[in-house]
Amino acid sequence: MASSKTPETLDFVVVSNRLPIDAKPAKNGAEKWVTSPGGLVAALQPVMKGRTAAWVGWPGRVDIDLEPFSLASTHYFPVALSAVELEEHYEGFSNSTLWPLYHDVIVQPEFHRTWWETYKKVNQRFADRAAEVAAEGAFVWVQDYQLQLVPQMLRKKRPDLQIGYFHHIPFPAYELFAQLPWRADILHGLLGADVVGFQRKTDASNMREAVRRNFGYSMQKPMVRVPLRATPPRNRKAPPVTASKTREVMVEAFPISLDVQSSAKLASSDAVVKRAKEIRKELGSPKTMFLGVDRLDYTKGIRHRLKAFGEMLQEGTLKAEDAVFVQLASPSREGVEQYRELRDDIEQLVGRINGDFGHLNRPAIVYLHQNISREEMMAMYVACDVMVVTPLRDGMNLVAKEFVSARTDHRGALVLSEFAGAADELDEALIVNPHDIDGLKEALADAAAMSAAEQKSRMEHMRKVVVENDIKRWATSFIDAVKPPERKRRR
Numbered sequence: 001m002a003s004s005k006t007p008e009t010l011d012f013v014v015v016s017n018r019l020p021i022d023a024k025p026a027k028n029g030a031e032k033w034v035t036s037p038g039g040l041v042a043a044l045q046p047v048m049k050g051r052t053a054a055w056v057g058w059p060g061r062v063d064i065d066l067e068p069f070s071l072a073s074t075h076y077f078p079v080a081l082s083a084v085e086l087e088e089h090y091e092g093f094s095n096s097t098l099w100p101l102y103h104d105v106i107v108q109p110e111f112h113r114t115w116w117e118t119y120k121k122v123n124q125r126f127a128d129r130a131a132e133v134a135a136e137g138a139f140v141w142v143q144d145y146q147l148q149l150v151p152q153m154l155r156k157k158r159p160d161l162q163i164g165y166f167h168h169i170p171f172p173a174y175e176l177f178a179q180l181p182w183r184a185d186i187l188h189g190l191l192g193a194d195v196v197g198f199q200r201k202t203d204a205s206n207m208r209e210a211v212r213r214n215f216g217y218s219m220q221k222p223m224v225r226v227p228l229r230a231t232p233p234r235n236r237k238a239p240p241v242t243a244s245k246t247r248e249v250m251v252e253a254f255p256i257s258l259d260v261q262s263s264a265k266l267a268s269s270d271a272v273v274k275r276a277k278e279i280r281k282e283l284g285s286p287k288t289m290f291l292g293v294d295r296l297d298y299t300k301g302i303r304h305r306l307k308a309f310g311e312m313l314q315e316g317t318l319k320a321e322d323a324v325f326v327q328l329a330s331p332s333r334e335g336v337e338q339y340r341e342l343r344d345d346i347e348q349l350v351g352r353i354n355g356d357f358g359h360l361n362r363p364a365i366v367y368l369h370q371n372i373s374r375e376e377m378m379a380m381y382v383a384c385d386v387m388v389v390t391p392l393r394d395g396m397n398l399v400a401k402e403f404v405s406a407r408t409d410h411r412g413a414l415v416l417s418e419f420a421g422a423a424d425e426l427d428e429a430l431i432v433n434p435h436d437i438d439g440l441k442e443a444l445a446d447a448a449a450m451s452a453a454e455q456k457s458r459m460e461h462m463r464k465v466v467v468e469n470d471i472k473r474w475a476t477s478f479i480d481a482v483k484p485p486e487r488k489r490r491r
């Protein structure tokens with residue numbers, strides 16, 4: 001897969017834990033690259049389209065050292081990880097320490113010093129690789145919680161670079177973040193960027209508060225003044241910093257979006273509209289089709305929503321002859337114990353509800369633990385009556401925005417958790433607290449009974465919001481924040 005065409009350095013460099021593609025065996029025995037699913041990839045793919053850029057990341061398999069390769073205008077620079085590094089950096093510190101801690105401790109985070117050591121080591125490797133491929137003065141865009149130390153490591157090696165960091169998941173309230181034994185190092189790492197971007201305003205203010213409480217740096221929202229010679233302070237409250245030489249770091253919200261035009265185009269294509277009709281037929285032409293689409297993750301609230309649906313069938317608010325719940329669950333983090341347990345719990349719950357209420361030719365819940373194509377996903381969005389997006393905590397949740405983008409027919413209702421970042425913009429959805437099972441049941445019933453006129457008016461409003469704030473606007477506003485004209489002049 002080595003390519004002689006891969007340039008040595010580039011002006012636009014994205015760094016993410018995972019490259020956006022997987023190697024899959026092709027029919028001829030060779031390998032072909034296919035897109036790997038997930039929110040980060042869905043958001044960044046359109047930003048990269050047509051841009052000559054480098055993408056630095058792990059290619060998805062351990063203990064192999066792949067040469068750089070190029071596909072279209074993107075040049076991929078694989079970072080090798082060993083099996084132990086995958087276990088301790090990705091499954092361990094990223095997904096069993098940071099992920100639960102940053103999602104409000106829905107499950108208990110684990111703190112292990114060996115994991116932290118590996119996290120540092122792997123972050124350094126990503127920073128070194130990015131430093132090698134970035135041209136003089138390049139824009140380097142670091143993505144997400146697996147790489148929070150990279151901005152500072154990169155700044156140390158390459159002070160000429162313009163560094164942006166975007167955090168795709170929530171940043172928790174200080175009372176929770178403070179549990180992290182390495183909180184000061186993480187904050188110091190992030191502050192190596194010129195701009196630290198978050199999904200919601202509350203995430204940005206949580207980080208600024210953490211910086212204030214740990215380091216005492218002065219700030220004027222959204223800017224934080226960081227001493228030029230900052231070193232990671234110890235984990236105790238520091239006295240106010242009075243250093244005269246400082247640099248400014250912007251800590252601000254940049255709510256992520258998607259390529260609305262291309263989703264809308266695909267959703268209204270003949271093939272997708274035809275497939276949507278087929279899906280309803282295959283489901284036995286139900287009166288109400290509910291739909292959930294998630295990575296199989298305990299933050300997504302799948303259990304709560306299926307429990308609410310089961311209770312509605314039990315109480316007779318819904319009848320299995322009339323309603324079907326389609327739950328797509330994309331396989332996720334199967335190496336982590338909590339995810340294996342979650343899968344067992346959900347499959348048991350689905351089995352119980354289907355056992356109690358299903359019919360021979362029609363289960364109450366259609367559950368698919370698999371990845372489906374973008375076309376099929378769009379057809380599902382178009383086919384359903386009620387889209388149920390009820391995470392217990394979520395940075396943004398692109399599924400909610402994908403659904404709204406797909407409904408060019410201005411039909412369908414969206415039930416949306418107040419704990420998803422998307423709720424800030426999609427306030428015409430039926431907003432729920434997913435922990436409140438009775439409230440959830442009421443919202444599902446209201447959504448199922450919503451008149452066509454109300455669906456239209458709510459959907460028109462939501463579509464206006466997503467069309468205005470699409471992925472181009474997100475990327476442009478972030479990139480402009482990292483390199484405003486005055487910053488460029490100062491260099």
Ligand code: ADQ
Nearest residue numbers: 037038039040042168294330370371372394395396397398
């Ligand atoms: P995720 O937690 O991965 O992303 P989300 O934003 O919902 O969550 O994106 C999921 C993506 O995966 C969507 O594009 C969806 O279409 C796709 N997907 C889900 N199930 C699938 C299936 N069965 N088959 C194929 N595709 C499937 C993280 C944060 C989010 C944030 C994004 C982007 O946790 O809060 O919105 O990054 O910043």
